[in-house]
Amino acid sequence: MLKISTPSRIESAENIAARSFGSVALTRANWIEIDLAALEHNVAVVRSMLEPGVRIHACVKSSAYGCGVVEVSQRFAAAGVDALCCGTFDEAVHIRAALPKMDLIMFGATLPDGIPAYLEHGLIPSVHNIELARAVSRFATSPTRVHIKVDGGWGRLGIPLPHAKDAILGIARLANIEIEAVYTHLPFTDLPGRDWAQQQTTAFCKLIDDLRASGLKVPITQARASNGVVFGITDECNAVSLGSILYGKSSAPRDLADFSNLRPACRSIRTKLIHVHPAFPGKTVGRTTGLHGRPTSPFVGITGVIPFGRRDGYAGARSGETAYVLIHGVRAPILAVNSELSVVDLSGVPDAGLGDDVIILGKDRDEEITLEDLSHWQGAGQTDVLVRMSGRLTRVFHQ
Ligand SMILES: *Cc1c(COP(=O)(O)O)cnc(C)c1O
Numbered sequence: 416m417l418k419i420s421t422p423s424r425i426e427s428a429e430n431i432a433a434r435s436f437g438s439v440a441l442t443r444a445n446w447i448e449i450d451l452a453a454l455e456h457n458v459a460v461v462r463s464m465l466e467p468g469v470r471i472h473a474c475v476k477s478s479a480y481g482c483g484v485v486e487v488s489q490r491f492a493a494a495g496v497d498a499l500c501c502g503t504f505d506e507a508v509h510i511r512a513a514l515p516k517m518d519l520i521m522f523g524a525t526l527p528d529g530i531p532a533y534l535e536h537g538l539i540p541s542v543h544n545i546e547l548a549r550a551v552s553r554f555a556t557s558p559t560r561v562h563i564k565v566d567g568g569w570g571r572l573g574i575p576l577p578h579a580k581d582a583i584l585g586i587a588r589l590a591n592i593e594i595e596a597v598y599t600h601l602p603f604t605d606l607p608g609r610d611w612a613q614q615q616t617t618a619f620c621k622l623i624d625d626l627r628a629s630g631l632k633v634p635i636t637q638a639r640a641s642n643g644v645v646f647g648i649t650d651e652c653n654a655v656s657l658g659s660i661l662y663g664k665s666s667a668p669r670d671l672a673d674f675s676n677l678r679p680a681c682r683s684i685r686t687k688l689i690h691v692h693p694a695f696p697g698k699t700v701g702r703t704t705g706l707h708g709r710p711t712s713p714f715v716g717i718t719g720v721i722p723f724g725r726r727d728g729y730a731g732a733r734s735g736e737t738a739y740v741l742i743h744g745v746r747a748p749i750l751a752v753n754s755e756l757s758v759v760d761l762s763g764v765p766d767a768g769l770g771d772d773v774i775i776l777g778k779d780r781d782e783e784i785t786l787e788d789l790s791h792w793q794g795a796g797q798t799d800v801l802v803r804m805s806g807r808l809t810r811v812f813h814q
Contacts, residue, residue, distance in 0.1 A: 642665075
């Protein structure tokens with residue numbers, strides 16, 4: 416069953432057209448296919464990797480890693496995750512409307528004066544410094560749950576680990592503060608990173624022991640994200656906060672981690688040829704504004720144009736690499752990426768015609784372009800690649 420949805424914030428004319436005709440917009444035929452059943456499958460796989468009773472906090476930041484925040488949140492909730500971690504207030508408000516009872520944890524973003532908005536919508540603030548804790552205490556009118564973030568050495572948000580014990584005990588004494596969780600985030604992608612993360616996780620668990628020895632109750636503790644689970648980081652925490660693996664992808668190199676039992680949530684990103692440009696002697700492509708701004712060589716072959724450019728989050732390939740799309744199951748090289756359009760070399764598919772499907776990501780007959788391919792061509796992380804491209808796409812959900 417197919418269900419079409421549109422990006423929640425800015426509803427373009429194309430998306431309105433797509434909705435009213437019940438199909439992908441013909442005025443800008445770019446779309447992403449999301450496999451909601453894959454999310455449920457991945458939650459089950461991850462659950463089987465965890466100790467019984469460990470809570471799963473599913474991350475839906477960045478529009479649910481590009482997959483559509485409300486639909487994905489609903490499916491995670493149906494799959495029984497224990498809480499959702501939100502990136503922005505706007506997204507959280509949309510999720511709240513769809514899931515009135517779900518625990519929604521706000522990852523760090525707000526200034527202290529944003530706290531009343533969180534409280535009004537029943538969102539759980541992540542507190543990464545004392546000022547936020549004081550704001551919750553000041554604005555709350557009854558005991559209010561907070562999740563305290565500790566910086567375990569990544570140097571971003573959080574109370575630095577060496578100062579955390581005293582700071583957290585101080586926060587616990589503030590009026591109307593109920594510390595529900597203490598957590599940290601230790602991202603890594605390789606084996607040296609794993610060693611670092613294990614060491615810092617152990618130090619974090621020592622902090623929890625110290626807090627409990629000082630009489631503080633900490634109901635929820637969490638240190639592992641996707642790679643922590645995949646690489647077997649051990650801790651005594653009773654929660655994990657997961658993004659990538661729930662969406663069926665990895666930031667770890669394939670030779671270090673096996674993801675074959677997970678299913679990608681993003682099944683494909685597709686567009687259509689809006690123009691076929693014939694071969695003729697003296698033809699050039701992007702003569703002054705080729706890929707990366709360099710003049711390109713004369714190109715006499717057949718080329719095609721897709722309505723998918725930099726403004727759609729497409730990046731082609733970094734210098735020295737070639738990016739491809741699939742047309743009729745054939746790999747066709749990208750010759751130029753401009754702000755709204757890209758030019759494709761059709762020499763390998765001379766029978767390609769106006770309106771034919773073009774696969775940016777996904778399978779076509781025996782060929783496939785994976786997120787790993789796009790990530791390699793662009794020299795960017797898989798989540799970044801996907802999130803950048805998802806902003807202007809019509810979303811098509813497979814239940
Ligand atoms: C995004 C995020 C996660 C999840 O990370 P993955 O590597 O995608 O599993 C966990 N914790 C925090 C604080 C995050 O921002």
